[in-house]
Amino acid sequence: xxxxxxxxxxxxxxxxxxxxxxxxxxxxxxxxxxxxxxxxxxxxxxxxxxxxxxxxxxxxxxxxxxxxxxxxxxxxxxxxxxxxxxxxxxxxxxxxxxxxxxxxxxxxxxxxxxxxxxxxxxxxxxxxxxxxxxxxxxxxxxxxxxxxxxxxxxxxxxxxxxxxxxxxxxxxxxxxxxxxxxxxxxxxxxxxxxxxxxxxxxxxxxxxxxxxxxxxxxxxxxxxxxxxxxxxxxxxxxxxxxxxxxxxxxxxxxxxxxxxxxxxxxxxxxxxxxxxxxxxxxxxxxxxxxxxxxxxxxxxxxxxxxxxxxxxxxxxxxxxxxxxxxxxxxxxxxxxxxxxxxxxxxxxxxxxxxxxxxxxxxxxxxxxxxxxxxxxxxxxxxxxxxxxxxxxxxxxxxxxxxxxxxxxxxxxxxxxxxxxxxxxxxxxxxxxxxxxxxxxxxxxxxxxxxxxxxxxxxxxxxxxxxxxxxxxxxxxxxxxxxxxxxxxxxxxx
Numbered sequence: 001x002x003x004x005x006x007x008x009x010x011x012x013x014x015x016x017x018x019x020x021x022x023x024x025x026x027x028x029x030x031x032x033x034x035x036x037x038x039x040x041x042x043x044x045x046x047x048x049x050x051x052x053x054x055x056x057x058x059x060x061x062x063x064x065x066x067x068x069x070x071x072x073x074x075x076x077x078x079x080x081x082x083x084x085x086x087x088x089x090x091x092x093x094x095x096x097x098x099x100x101x102x103x104x105x106x107x108x109x110x111x112x113x114x115x116x117x118x119x120x121x122x123x124x125x126x127x128x129x130x131x132x133x134x135x136x137x138x139x140x141x142x143x144x145x146x147x148x149x150x151x152x153x154x155x156x157x158x159x160x161x162x163x164x165x166x167x168x169x170x171x172x173x174x175x176x177x178x179x180x181x182x183x184x185x186x187x188x189x190x191x192x193x194x195x196x197x198x199x200x201x202x203x204x205x206x207x208x209x210x211x212x213x214x215x216x217x218x219x220x221x222x223x224x225x226x227x228x229x230x231x232x233x234x235x236x237x238x239x240x241x242x243x244x245x246x247x248x249x250x251x252x253x254x255x256x257x258x259x260x261x262x263x264x265x266x267x268x269x270x271x272x273x274x275x276x277x278x279x280x281x282x283x284x285x286x287x288x289x290x291x292x293x294x295x296x297x298x299x300x301x302x303x304x305x306x307x308x309x310x311x312x313x314x315x316x317x318x319x320x321x322x323x324x325x326x327x328x329x330x331x332x333x334x335x336x337x338x339x340x341x342x343x344x345x346x347x348x349x350x351x352x353x354x355x356x357x358x359x360x361x362x363x364x365x366x367x368x369x370x371x372x373x374x375x376x377x378x379x380x381x382x383x384x385x386x387x388x389x390x391x392x393x394x395x396x397x398x399x400x401x402x403x404x405x406x407x408x409x410x411x412x413x414x415x416x417x418x419x420x421x422x423x424x425x426x427x428x429x430x431x432x433x434x435x436x437x438x439x440x441x442x443x444x445x446x447x448x449x450x451x452x453x454x455x456x457x458x459x460x461x462x463x464x465x466x467x468x469x470x471x472x473x474x475x476x477x478x479x480x481x482x483x484x485x486x487x488x489x490x491x492x493x
Contacts, residue, residue, distance in 0.1 A: 004029050005169045005485060009073060009226035012172050016062060016072045023062070023072030027055035027116055030074045034118065034170050039490040040141045042164040044079050045087050046119035054116040061114065070233055071114030076171040078162050079120040080127055081107050082206040086117075090208040091125040091135040091158075094334040094353025104206025105238045106175060106217055113233045118171055122161030125355045126325065127179055127210040130427040132160025132186070133418050134357040142190060142411050143168040143486040146451040153411040153453075156186030156427075162220045163190040167486060173221045173230050177207060179214045180313055181406075181431025184443035187220055188406035188456030191445040191483060193473075194220050195227045198464045199438035200245035202231075203238035211320035212243070214313075214435045224444060224473040228252035231466065250467055257478070258471040261295030265472070266399035270306040271430055273408060279449035280405045287403055287446055287457045290479035291472070299399050303391040308384045309433040314425060315368050315381035316436075321358075322365030328353065360421065389437040396462045401472055404430055406443040406456035434460055442469045444476050445483050454483075 004026070007015070015021055031048050051074065058072035082088050082100040089095045103111070111117070124134040131154035133139045140160040142153040144167070155164045159176035163186035166174055176183040178196035187194025195218040202217040209215060219230035232252050238244040267288065272281070288298055330336035330349030337352050339345040354362070368377040395402065408429060417424045434441040440463070443456040457476060461469045 004033065008222040009172045009229055010223070012073055013070065013229070017067060019062065023055040023058040023116060024052065026072065027051050027074050027118070030118055030171060036491050037168055037170055040143060040164050040168055041138055042122055042140050042161045042168065042170055043076070043119045044089055044091070044122050044137050044161070047086055047117055050086070051116050051118050058114055058116060068112070068114035070110065070229070072116060073114070073172050074116045074118050075110060076118045076121050076162070076165045076174045077107055078123050078159055078174065078176050080123060080177050080208045081175055082208070083107055083117070083120065086120065088120065088208070089136070090127070091123045091137060092353065092355065092358070093136040094328050094349070096136065096335065098333070102206060105203035105240065106207070106234050109233055109236065121165055121174060124158035124160065125358050126208065126321070127158040127177055127182055128321070128357050128361055129157040130181070130185060130424050131417065132157040133414065134355055136355060139414055140164045141414070143490070144190065144411065144453055145489060146453060149451070152414045154189065154414050156189035156411065158182040159186050159220065163187055163192050163194070166190070166192045166220050166222060168490070169485065173219055173226055175217065175234065176220045177215055177217050178435065179210050179317060180435050181428040183218045183220060184406050184431050184441060184456070184458060185427060187443040189411040189454065191454030191486070192220050192222060193224055193227045193445065194218065194443045195231055195466070195469070196434065196441050197231060197235060197466060198440040200243050201235050201440070201464065201466070203236070203241045203244050205238055205240040209324040211317040212324060213320060214317060216435070224442070224470055224477050225253060225256045227442065228256060228470045247464060252467055252470050255467040255471040256474045259295070260291070260472055260475050263296045263401065263472060264299050264399040265291050265296050266299050266301035266395050266402040268301050268303045268306065268402060268404060270303050271404040273429060275408050275426070276405065277409045277449065280408065280410070280455050283447045283455045284405050284457065287476060290476060291403070293479070294475050301395045301399060301402070303395060303433070305384065305387045305391050306433055309388050309436050310425065310429055312381040312384040312388070313428070313432045313436060314364070315377050316385065318361040318365035319369050319378055320365065322362045322369065325358070325362055357421070385436045388433055392437045392439060401465070401468050402460040404458045404460070406430060406458040410449050410451070410453040410455060430458065439463060440466045440469060442473050444473045446476060446480055
């Protein structure tokens with residue numbers, strides 16, 4: 001058996017092609033690690049039989065020199081992606097027994113490239129949350145802990161299980177989704193790389209919708225090159241998705257370790273927010289120094305409407321959620337609470353099936369879309385969104401990419417902010433503007449704070465400028481040096 005903890009996706013890909021080990025050995029090793037890591041609660045559903053079958057097929061192809069791009073690489077899938085004949089819950093009670101008869105476009109792309117499916121990952125219910133605490137199946141637990149402190153920490157959300165599986169070495173890489181920071185924030189909290197692609201770069205078909213104009217897919221990986229490899233397979237035009245962009249997908253891997261001399265990096269003053277942790281601010285300064293040392297030009301910029309992004313987001317996102325979640329009524333989709341009266345059946349099925357945070361956002365969204373409030377709230381939020389997008393467009397007339405911290409703090413204790421939704425929403429202050437503008441962004445682990453917890457730097461790019469993010473991100477990774485793995489406290493000695 002190989003030691004998966006010392007391998008990233010690229011190393012696994014190369015090892016399989018060189019026949020240094022077999023896909024079946026690799027898959028069995030991951031399944032064994034998953035079984036030992038139940039305390040992390042990263043998985044909702046594990047699919048060992050499917051994984052073994054797919055691995056055997058991959059070994060057969062490799063032996064015949066018929067390998068596909070990602071042949072034999074074991075992946076885990078956020079439980080927001082529909083997977084044919086495999087339970088897909090969206091982290092909700094209302095879908096706890098839902099088994100799709102179809103495959104999402106992105107997962108189909110991955111299986112067509114030869115990947116092996118290990119299982120489905122825990123996430124906040126319908127992707128609504130910043131800590132993975134709203135999942136019907138309980139919270140995932142961050143593999144990292146503070147120095148001299150055994151308190152369990154959140155892994156971030158909504159893609160908490162995706163980040164935990166990579167950070168805890170339970171999967172070579174994972175799929176995730178990002179509506180307001182749900183890839184980048186958990187990546188920052190867990191010392192992993194999280195890439196949110198440009199809106200329209202990855203198909204949303206077969207991914208359970210939260211807010212359709214904001215949702216976008218991406219990978220969580222150990223390294224920047226792994227992220228580039230994953231996105232190449234995940235991305236692409238899809239006629240089944242009306243928001244998909246018909247644009248060729250570059251070979252992102254060729255951008256790794258490119259010279260960035262002369263690249264102009266914007267530093268927005270508005271991201272120096274109140275409450276920004278001192279260690280994170282110092283880490284941001286370190287990142288600026290690293291890029292300067294590699295020949296990049298640092299330019300101070302202004303994104304004046306940044307402060308309006310979060311309130312505008314929490315009008316637009318719930319509004320779209322209230323519409324998207326109307327289908328879960330116990331008739332068309334979801335668990336049904338049987339009542340003699342039809343209205344009671346609808347009401348009780350939704351009340352019983354949805355968790356508190358989901359109900360809160362549905363109510364918020366229905367309110368801002370209601371007669372008399374649409375113009376006052378929703379329309380103003382959409383106008384604000386345009387101003388935010390214009391700010392980025394103006395900045396990119398001057399710079400090639402923008403660098404900021406990913407989150408204002410490092411991971412916090414489970415339960416600390418759960419009963420205070422407004423404080424919880426503030427975790428997304430530095431990530432939400434990107435979604436409002438539909439831009440690509442990546443979070444790269446960039447250091448540890450005084451308590452030994454991971455911090456992340458966020459790079460924001462032009463529309464469809466993912467290649468620049470990979471080249472600059474790989475430079476940050478090199479300047480940072482080797483990043484440690486968390487101590488495996490969850491394995492009983």
